[in-house]
Amino acid sequence: xxxxxxxxxxxxxxxxxxxxxxxxxxxxxxxxxxxxxxxxxxxxxxxxxxxxxxxxxxxxxxxxxxxxxxxxxxxxxxxxxxxxxxxxxxxxxxxxxxxxxxxxxxxxxxxxxxxxxxxxxxxxxxxxxxxxxxxxxxxxxxxxxxxxxxxxxxxxxxxxxxxxxxxxxxxxxxxxxxxxxxxxxxxxxxxxxxxxxxxxxxxxxxxxxxxxxxxxxxxxxxxxxxxxxxxxxxxxxxxxxxxxxxxxxxxxxxxxxxxxxxxxxxxxxxxxxxxxxxxxxxxxxxxxxxxxxxxxxxxxxxxxxxxxxxxxxxxxxxxxxxxxxxxxxxxxxxxxxxxxxxxxxxxxxxxxxxxxxxxxxxxxxxxx
Ligand code: FSX
Ligand code: SF4
Ligand code: F3S
Numbered sequence: 001x002x003x004x005x006x007x008x009x010x011x012x013x014x015x016x017x018x019x020x021x022x023x024x025x026x027x028x029x030x031x032x033x034x035x036x037x038x039x040x041x042x043x044x045x046x047x048x049x050x051x052x053x054x055x056x057x058x059x060x061x062x063x064x065x066x067x068x069x070x071x072x073x074x075x076x077x078x079x080x081x082x083x084x085x086x087x088x089x090x091x092x093x094x095x096x097x098x099x100x101x102x103x104x105x106x107x108x109x110x111x112x113x114x115x116x117x118x119x120x121x122x123x124x125x126x127x128x129x130x131x132x133x134x135x136x137x138x139x140x141x142x143x144x145x146x147x148x149x150x151x152x153x154x155x156x157x158x159x160x161x162x163x164x165x166x167x168x169x170x171x172x173x174x175x176x177x178x179x180x181x182x183x184x185x186x187x188x189x190x191x192x193x194x195x196x197x198x199x200x201x202x203x204x205x206x207x208x209x210x211x212x213x214x215x216x217x218x219x220x221x222x223x224x225x226x227x228x229x230x231x232x233x234x235x236x237x238x239x240x241x242x243x244x245x246x247x248x249x250x251x252x253x254x255x256x257x258x259x260x261x262x263x264x265x266x267x268x269x270x271x272x273x274x275x276x277x278x279x280x281x282x283x284x285x286x287x288x289x290x291x292x293x294x295x296x297x298x299x300x301x302x303x304x305x306x307x308x309x310x311x312x313x314x315x316x317x318x319x320x321x322x323x324x325x326x327x328x329x330x331x332x333x334x335x336x337x338x339x340x341x342x343x344x345x346x347x348x349x350x351x352x353x354x355x356x357x358x359x360x361x362x363x364x365x366x367x368x
Contacts, residue, residue, distance in 0.1 A: 020045075024038060024045055027198065030202045031214070032224050051084055052114065052115040052116070053087060054107055055088060055118040056139075059122040060122065060160070067196075067197055076201065080197070080201055087115070088100075116153075116207075121166075125181075132173075144181070148184070153188070158193045161189035163175045167300070187220055188214075190222070206224075231267040231269075235275060240259040262311045263309060264307070272297040274286070275287065294308045
């Protein structure tokens, strides 16, 4: 990707008033705000204050930035770029090499303690962190320099939040998420591989409107986007409850849009608003497109949610077997079976909670 062309392209594009209001309304709905709050949101979004953002790229595929700024929703990307001052972002900035390093240092000096540090990608820690270097410095070094001087850190994507695929067993580079390394700063996790851009947009608008980050769960995920289990608001839930399942991809049940649980859907163990917010202009999400959720917003999902397409036979299904299984207990069983298969040491976060049987709502903490 040519950074210079991209920067110019974005600069040349103008957001229409209609698109602007549409974006704010979408974010307000995602945030769960009443319509009466929209004027306040719009006022905050049009105020001259634009928070400076330093966006760091570490071990990742850049899918998070791609899904945020490109894809089929250019208005959303433009709106985000209108709301923040994206002072450092290696993929879209015009500068390169030493010039880029100067921009980074100028930005953190000029906005010391005031900028938002967005991190995309995991941070390798093995062998002194040598497996990810930018400008001759390790990701660990750069994060250690930049994060303490920020106002808050946003870890975007499951890699930055929890280590992502880089941290999957055997985790050869010792990859970790931001919260394993940064302490003493508010840290917000926006997981997903990639995450829905609306989760980032909603976070920015919340910050601009209320001057604080949104409330989070115990994994640092904003509750407005990750407060509900996918299974609890999936359009195929009635099929699950009635025992109508797709038995195989391409089969009759699949063609009938039945529940994808038996072909591996991890919606009962995954927290995200995908069924409500959906993706891009096509208004789809994995399950509506006929593919089960793979649990991409959960910690260590590459280990705990695999095999992605395997039915877990130990789980009793709700109909025809005399047992009505609640979504929470289904989730607990999925994670229990998976965790047993891979060894408990690898099961992090949600797995531990589910195995303990602790209700998620008991663990919700207020924002910092
Ligand atoms: Fe990770 Fe972001 Fe997955 Fe990729 O860069 S969350 S690999 S989609 O995009 O960090
Ligand atoms: Fe939807 Fe998956 Fe739950 Fe079935 S198992 S209702 S497809 S989330
Ligand atoms: Fe990820 Fe599942 Fe949503 S795979 S995108 S959390 S439906």
